[in-house]
Each structure stands twice: as C-alpha cells, then as structure tokens.
Amino acid sequence: MTSSDFMNSPDSDPSPGPPPKKGIRGLWSLVLQSLRGGQHDLTAVPLRHAILLLAVPMVLEMAMESVFAVCDIFFVSRLGAEAVATVGLTESMLTILYAVAIGLSMATTATVARRIGEKEPSKAASVGAQAIYLGIFLAVLIGAPCFFYARELLGLMGASAETVDAGAGYTRVMLGFNIVIMLIFLNNAVFRGAGDAAVAMRSLWIANIINIVLDPCLIFGVGPFPEMGVTGAAVATTIGRGTGVLYQFWAMRRQGGHITILGDAWRWNVGVMVRLVRLSLGGIGQFLVATASWVALMRIVSIYGSNALAGYTISIRIIMFALLPSWGLSNAAATLVGQNLGAKRPDRAEKAVWFTGLYNMAFLGLVTVLFVLFARPIVGVFTQDEAIASVGISSLRIISYGYIFYAWGMVLIQSFNGAGDTMTPTWINLFCFWVLQIPMAWVLARVVGLGPEGVFWSVAGAESVLATVAFILYKRGGWKHKQV
Numbered sequence: 001m002t003s004s005d006f007m008n009s010p011d012s013d014p015s016p017g018p019p020p021k022k023g024i025r026g027l028w029s030l031v032l033q034s035l036r037g038g039q040h041d042l043t044a045v046p047l048r049h050a051i052l053l054l055a056v057p058m059v060l061e062m063a064m065e066s067v068f069a070v071c072d073i074f075f076v077s078r079l080g081a082e083a084v085a086t087v088g089l090t091e092s093m094l095t096i097l098y099a100v101a102i103g104l105s106m107a108t109t110a111t112v113a114r115r116i117g118e119k120e121p122s123k124a125a126s127v128g129a130q131a132i133y134l135g136i137f138l139a140v141l142i143g144a145p146c147f148f149y150a151r152e153l154l155g156l157m158g159a160s161a162e163t164v165d166a167g168a169g170y171t172r173v174m175l176g177f178n179i180v181i182m183l184i185f186l187n188n189a190v191f192r193g194a195g196d197a198a199v200a201m202r203s204l205w206i207a208n209i210i211n212i213v214l215d216p217c218l219i220f221g222v223g224p225f226p227e228m229g230v231t232g233a234a235v236a237t238t239i240g241r242g243t244g245v246l247y248q249f250w251a252m253r254r255q256g257g258h259i260t261i262l263g264d265a266w267r268w269n270v271g272v273m274v275r276l277v278r279l280s281l282g283g284i285g286q287f288l289v290a291t292a293s294w295v296a297l298m299r300i301v302s303i304y305g306s307n308a309l310a311g312y313t314i315s316i317r318i319i320m321f322a323l324l325p326s327w328g329l330s331n332a333a334a335t336l337v338g339q340n341l342g343a344k345r346p347d348r349a350e351k352a353v354w355f356t357g358l359y360n361m362a363f364l365g366l367v368t369v370l371f372v373l374f375a376r377p378i379v380g381v382f383t384q385d386e387a388i389a390s391v392g393i394s395s396l397r398i399i400s401y402g403y404i405f406y407a408w409g410m411v412l413i414q415s416f417n418g419a420g421d422t423m424t425p426t427w428i429n430l431f432c433f434w435v436l437q438i439p440m441a442w443v444l445a446r447v448v449g450l451g452p453e454g455v456f457w458s459v460a461g462a463e464s465v466l467a468t469v470a471f472i473l474y475k476r477g478g479w480k481h482k483q484v
Contacts, residue, residue, distance in 0.1 A: 031056055037198030039258065042336060043117055043343035051355055054335055057197035058328035061188065063321075064204035071208070072233045073317045075215050077382050081306040082160070083230040084388075086167025088313030089157045090174050092298040093146075095291035097175070100138055101182045103284030104131060105189035106417040107276050109331075110338050112193030112259070113418065114484045117342020125265035128190035128252070130272045135186040139179035147176030157295075158302040169231030173238055180241040187248035192335055196258035199251045207244030211236050279484065282422030286429050293433035297459070300441055301452050308452050311391025314382045318396060322367045323406075329360045330410040334418030338484075341419055346480040349419075353474075357411040364403040371400040395456045402460035409467030412474045420484035428469050437462035 030049060033040075034056040042050045076083045108131040115124035146153065150172035154164045184207065188200035214225075214236035221227025228235060252261040301312045333356040340349035371378070379392040413425045437458050444454025 027052075035060075035198060035201075037196055037257075040195065042195050042339050043345060043348070047336075047348060047352055048355065050336060051332055051352060051359075054192075054195065054197050054332035055329050055356070055359070057201035058192065058331045059325045060328070061197065061201040061204050062324035062326075062328035062331070064201070064208045067208045067212070067321075070317055070321050071212050071215055072237060073314060073382060075219050076230055076233050077310075077314065079166075079219070079230055081310045081385070081388065082163045082166045084310040084313055084383075085159065085163050085306050086154070086170050086230055087233070088298065088309055088316070089154060089159055089163070089302075090167070090171045091313070091316075092295045093153060093157065093171070094174060094178070094181070095294055096288065097142055097178050097181060098185075099287035099291045100142070100284050101135070101185040102287050103282075103422070104134060104138070104276070104280040105185045106283035106286075106334075106422055107131075107280035107420075108186060108189040109193040109334060110418055110420040110422075111276065111279065111484050112190055113195075113335050113338025114342040114420070116194050116258070117339035121259065122265065124194060124259055125261045126267075126269055127272055127276070128187075128259060128261050129265045129267075130269050131186050131190065131276055132183065133268070134273060134276060135182045136179065139182040143176050143178045146178070147172055150175065158299060160306065163306070167230055169228070170234045173231060173234035177238045180238055180245055183245045184241050184248070187245065187252070190259060190261075191248075191251070192331055193338065194257075194259035195335060195339065197332075197335075199248070199257070203244040203248045203251075206247050207240040209240075210243050211240035214239060275484075279420060279422060282426050283417060286417075286422060286426040289426060289429040290433055293438055296438050297441055297455050300445055300455055304452055307385070307387040308391050310383070310385075311379075311388040311393075312395055312452060312455075314379060314388070315392040315395035315399070318378060318382075318392075319399060322364070322371070323410075326360055326364055326367075326407065326410060327414075329356055329363070330414035332356060333411050334414040337415050337418035337479075338420070341480065341482075349415075349480070350477075353411060353415045357408050360407040360411050361404060364407040368400045368403045371396050391452055394453050398453060398456035399459050402463040405464035405467035407467075409463060409470050412467070412470040415474065416470075416479050419479040420482045421479045424473055424479070425470070428466060428473070432462045432466040432469065436465060 030052050034053045040050070040053055042054065045053070073084065073087060076087050108127065111127045112124045115121070115127060151164055151168045153175070154167060154171055159167070184203065188203060191197065191200040215233055216222055217225040218228050218232030218236050219230070251257065252259070254260060298309070298312070302309050333353050336352040337349045340346070340352065375393045375396040376389070379389050379396060383389050383392070413428070416422070416424050440461060441455045441458035444450045444457055445452065448454060450457070
C-alpha cells in the first residue's frame with residue numbers, strides 16, 4: 001500500500017472531520033501531529049488517521065522500552081558469560097513482575113479508554129489515580145523480599161556460584177526497586193487509554209537517554225563514576241526509569257491534555273479499585289501464564305550451560321527489540337477498541353483490528369526476512385564468542401519463523417484486552433504455553449535430542465497455534481458486549 005493509498009482509500013467510515021491532505025505531505029503532517037500529541041477524538045476522525053495518530057508514538061514508545069534491554073546487554077556482554085547469564089536469569093524473574101504490571105495496565109487502559117469514549121474524563125482520571133495506588137502497593141509487596149533474598153533467588157534459577165557472586169547486586173537493584181518499572185507501565189497505560197500516546201512515548205525517551213548515558217559510566221567506571229560492573233547496569237536503568245516516572249507525574253498535572261489527574265481524582269475510591277482488581281486478575285493471570293512459561297524455558301536452556309543460556313539471552317533481547325514496536329501497534333488496536341466500544345461503535349472497533357493486524361503482519365514479515373538472512377552479523381554485534389553466538393543465531397532464525405502468525409496473535413489478544421475481555425486470552429495462553437509449548441520444548445530438547453533448538457522450535461509452534469485459536473474466538477464477537 002502506498003502513502004497515497006493509506007491517506008485516501010475509503011474507510012467505509014461516515015465519521016466527520018476535515019478532508020485529509022493527500023500523498024506524502026498529508027502522511028507526514030499526520031506523523032507530526034502524532035508526535036506532538038494534542039486533542040483528537042479517536043472515535044470520530046477517519047479510522048486510518050486514528051490508527052496512525054496512536055501507532056506512531058506507541059511504536060516509538062515500545063521501541064524505546066526495548067532499547068533498555070538491548071543497551072544493557074550490549075555493555076554487559078563485555079563482562080563475560082556470567083554477567084550475561086545474570087541479566088537473563090534476572091529478566092526471567094522480572095517477567096513475573098511484568099505480568100502483574102501489564103495485567104493491571106491492561107485493566108487500566110481498557111477502563112480509561114471506555115470512560116473517554118463515553119465522554120467522562122473525570123471518571124477516567126479517577127481510574128488512573130486508583131491504578132497508581134494499586135501499583136505502589138504491589139511494587140512494595142514484591143520488592144521488599146526480593147531485595148533481601150537476591151542471592152537465593154539466583155540460586156533457585158540454576159545460576160552457578162560464580163554467576164551468583166557476580167550478579168547478586170544486579171538482581172537486588174532490579175527487583176528491589178521495581179516500583180519504577182511498575183509505575184512507568186501503569187502511568188503509560190493511563191495515557192494510552194486516554195489516547196495521549198505522545199506523553200507515553202516521551203517518558204520512555206527520557207528514561208532511555210539517561211540509561212544509555214549512565215550504562216557505560218557505571219558499568220566500567222568512566223570518569224568520576226564508580227566501576228560497579230553488572231550492578232551498574234541495574235542502577236543506570238533504575239535511575240532512567242525513575243526520571244521517566246517523574247515526567248509522567250508532571251504530565252498528569254497539566255491542564256488541557258487528554259487526561260488531567262488533580263484534586264478529587266486522587267481520593268481513594270474503593271469501588272473503582274475493586275473493579276480494576278477484578279478486571280486485572282484475568283490480565284495478570286494471562287501474563288503470568290505466558291511469562292512463567294518463559295521462565296520454564298529458560299530453566300530448560302540452563303541445563304546446557306552458561307554459553308547456551310547467554311546465547312539464548314542475547315537472542316531474546318534482539319527479538320524483544322523487534323517485537324516491542326509490534327506491541328505498539330497492538331496497543332493502538334486496544335485503545336481504539338476500548339474507546340469505540342465506549343462510543344457505541346463496535347463495527348468501527350472491529351475494523352480497526354483488521355487494519356492494525358495487516359500492518360503488523362507486513363512489519364513482522366520484514367523482520368523475519370532480516371533475521372533469517374542476517375542473524376550472524378546481528379548476533380555478532382553482541383558477542384564474538386562462537387559458542388555463544390551459534391546458539392543465539394539458531395534461536396533468532398527459528399523463533400522468527402512464527403512471526404507472521406504472531407503478528408495477528410498479538411493484535412487479536414490486545415483487542416480482547418482493550419474490550420475488557422481479559423479472561424479469553426488467559427485461557428488461550430494457558431493452553432498454548434503450558435499444555436503445548438512447555439511439553440513440546442522438553443520433548444524436542446531432551447527426548448528427541450535437539451538440545452536448545454528444541455526449545456526454539458516449541459516457541460515458534462506455540463505462537464502459531466495461539467494466533468489461530470485467537471482468530472477463531474475473535475470471530476465469534478463476544479468481546480463486543482463486554483462491560484467494563
């Protein structure tokens with residue numbers, strides 16, 4: 001599809017709005033609008049414009065989130081296999097936290113989007129405030145024990161004594177100060193639900209610029225900074241994310257934005273909290289199932305030693321770099337579904353999903369080609385150790401074979417979530433990851449004898465099945481009638 005096609009092809013959408021500019025100039029004008037932010041009624045503007053206004057900053061937001069992972073592993077890989085293994089094992093434990101943060105974020109985005117679609121901005125602001133209260137409570141509940149038992153947690157994950165000695169500080173900082181992770185997710189969920197994707201994007205820009213600058217300084221002791229080794233990567237990331245959170249709170253107090261949280265919005269509202277918790281349970285369960293399965297995969301790979309674990313960790317970080325922008329497109333679909341259901345326009349919500357799925361498929365199809373053809377030089381950026389690189393190359397190529405299916409699976413799952421139907425994806429994940437993926441990984445790796453490659457093939461297969469199941473359930477249309 002050319003830029004002119006994108007700007008001018010019919011939406012079959014009677015929404016009012018000024019006639020769009022044509023061609024490249026019109027497309028560029030919309031891109032600039034999306035980056036600047038500003039007020040747009042996403043339930044009324046032409047649908048392709050609404051997707052672009054949301055997708056551009058959301059893609060850049062997710063790209064910035066993935067930079068955290070790639071930046072850290074780029075510098076940490078210079079410290080050796082134990083340091084890389086520490087990052088991989090800690091990240092696998094952090095996925096449990098991410099499950100909680102993302103699950104609550106899904107509930108927040110769906111509820112805020114629904115209230116915005118209903119033209120109830122004060123209620124949307126109250127939802128955002130209650131979500132933040134819940135996030136702070138959960139972060140402290142999770143972080144306190146992790147801070148004191150970092151060494152024991154690494155040991156339980158199968159880390160060697162050398163890895164525990166080298167990496168306990170990294171694990172302690174990342175898990176103990178997880179409040180910045182929780183809040184940056186939740187605050188951005190509020191902005192995304194309100195349709196203010198530009199603020200969410202800028203908060204990640206700020207966090208990443210600080211992280212990129214501090215990473216080499218704190219890891220290697222550049223200039224006046226102390227040499228902290230792998231622990232320095234955790235400190236840099238925490239400072240960067242913390243600064244991004246401060247910017248988010250500043251943006252919430254601005255007048256005239258998509259959402260402003262002031263005064264009465266910060267009052268405790270137990271009813272809203274209970275609804276958020278109830279709705280988030282499905283989302284938390286959904287991501288706990290998915291991410292806990294990833295922890296299990298890491299445990300299987302760890303059987304084959306530090307080199308296999310390091311290679312798999314590097315490949316996963318590269319894969320995240322590609323997939324998180326794709327998640328940005330999926331998040332755009334979630335916001336459009338939520339707001340349009342609130343505005344009583346379910347047909348427009350469904351149409352947004354199909355458009356977004358096509359764009360995501362085109363994007364990940366290109367990524368597949370790049371990963372298959374250029375896996376070796378891509379992995380070579382992060383390590384020159386052939387034993388580590390060979391595992392990373394195999395992982396990158398094999399997992400990417402499922403991307404075309406995964407492109408649709410991501411959009412469809414997020415569309416269920418945007419509608420407030422978080423339980424359907426939970427059951428899909430439970431079947432695809434625990435009934436299918438984990439047993440398949442064990443059988444292929446240990447019984448068939450494929451080793452780590454058996455784990456990689458199980459990932460590609462399970463994600464393809466997930467997309468197929470999600471499509472069948474989505475076509476039934478029950479999500480259109482979900483109340484939030």
